[in-house]
Amino acid sequence: MDSTLNKIDQDFPILDQEVNDEHLVYLDNAATAQRPNQVVNALTHFYQTDNANVHRGVHTLAERATADYEAARRKVQAFINAPEPEEVIFTKGCTDGLNLVASTYGEANIKAGDEIVISIMEHHSNLIPWQQLALKKHATLKYIHLTDDGELDMEEAARLITDKTKIVAVAHASNVMGTVNPVKQLAALAHQHGAVFVGDGAQSVPHMKVDVQDLDVDFYAFSGHKMMGPTGIGILYGKRELLEAMPPYQYGGEMIGFVHQFESTWAELPYKFEAGTQNIAGAVGLGAAVDYLNNIGMDRVQAHEKEIVNYLLPKLEALDGITVYGPQEPAKHTGVIAFNLENLHPHDVATALDMEGVAVRAGHHCAQPLMEYLGLTATARASFYLYNTLADADRLLEALQATKEFFNHGSRETK
Numbered sequence: 001m002d003s004t005l006n007k008i009d010q011d012f013p014i015l016d017q018e019v020n021d022e023h024l025v026y027l028d029n030a031a032t033a034q035r036p037n038q039v040v041n042a043l044t045h046f047y048q049t050d051n052a053n054v055h056r057g058v059h060t061l062a063e064r065a066t067a068d069y070e071a072a073r074r075k076v077q078a079f080i081n082a083p084e085p086e087e088v089i090f091t092k093g094c095t096d097g098l099n100l101v102a103s104t105y106g107e108a109n110i111k112a113g114d115e116i117v118i119s120i121m122e123h124h125s126n127l128i129p130w131q132q133l134a135l136k137k138h139a140t141l142k143y144i145h146l147t148d149d150g151e152l153d154m155e156e157a158a159r160l161i162t163d164k165t166k167i168v169a170v171a172h173a174s175n176v177m178g179t180v181n182p183v184k185q186l187a188a189l190a191h192q193h194g195a196v197f198v199g200d201g202a203q204s205v206p207h208m209k210v211d212v213q214d215l216d217v218d219f220y221a222f223s224g225h226k227m228m229g230p231t232g233i234g235i236l237y238g239k240r241e242l243l244e245a246m247p248p249y250q251y252g253g254e255m256i257g258f259v260h261q262f263e264s265t266w267a268e269l270p271y272k273f274e275a276g277t278q279n280i281a282g283a284v285g286l287g288a289a290v291d292y293l294n295n296i297g298m299d300r301v302q303a304h305e306k307e308i309v310n311y312l313l314p315k316l317e318a319l320d321g322i323t324v325y326g327p328q329e330p331a332k333h334t335g336v337i338a339f340n341l342e343n344l345h346p347h348d349v350a351t352a353l354d355m356e357g358v359a360v361r362a363g364h365h366c367a368q369p370l371m372e373y374l375g376l377t378a379t380a381r382a383s384f385y386l387y388n389t390l391a392d393a394d395r396l397l398e399a400l401q402a403t404k405e406f407f408n409h410g411s412r413e414t415k
């Protein structure tokens, strides 16, 4: 295991606490990650020294705040290898970015009889916007299903994506099963048929090197808070020619060229899509999170998480009474693992694990069509990040054992 990564604990004071008399093991990173001191300090510094509104003032603080905000945009641009900063739009988060594309590109380009192709493993944020657009426009929504191993059925994808398809929208990594989807291949398939490809990067950008030019995605959305940035900030990347042709998402200050009484023109990119006062400090915090990840290196982040999954997954699968969903092969997994234990309700499992100081999520994970497809109502889910260790994986295994004992015999034998 990469020993320098084990030393980053000190950057995350929140992790150094007792929960239910046990040292906290935080395994709910797919829901939101923890923030290192470097991000918290960047927020404090911004509010204590540079805070002002951006692009509007000529005074020194306004100029500093604008410089901070635009520097954050350029950091994100480099991080995802977007060709130009104008193609990087600040949003409220991944959900906001996906809704933006559906409400502007979708609204302008989808007509009756067109087809939109998504996958059955989508988070509701990359499902409902397309479902509602299809309903409104009398278009058809089609789903790519899964192989037995929890991967996308690419043969079905090749059959479903046709010249009728106008939009293909798929998650780069599943927030439930940890499956990594072949986004580059899907984008190429979409392009062969003249469709655009929308990537949901909520569970990929924080965990692996993402290069939007290499993937050749047309749009790509993700959230700051899952990559150790603040909540309420996210990114939508879009290719310039598409963004330029799209109508604005919201109207108001900042996004205008000129406003007359009965008509208006729109600002240049990216401001056309950044109406009103933005989450300026959030952008600065996201920039600090990008710096933090760059200092470690995304290859190391990914290798670290892979090592944990390689270690944990076989042990988890060998545990009596456990069912793990998604790819069984560690190599095909991100650090997100969904499972159920015996016939226990996942909420009970998560509560019992919390008694052991282990924080996991339980529920449908905002992926109800996937749950329905798998014949489930809910699962428990452990999700790892760069500050987790093999010892955390062991704690999860021990806590699951203790949970089994508790429900089978009414006692927690590890205590």
Ligand code: C6P
Pocket (backbone or CB within 6 Å): 030, 031, 032, 093, 094, 095, 096, 123, 125, 126, 171, 173, 174, 175, 200, 202, 203, 223, 361, 365, 366
């Ligand atoms: N998934 C989870 O626990 P927001 O809420 O906008 O930051 O991200 C939405 C979103 C979109 N796509 C995927 C693949 C996601 O995982 C999420 C957020 C969290 O799984 C909260 S439900």
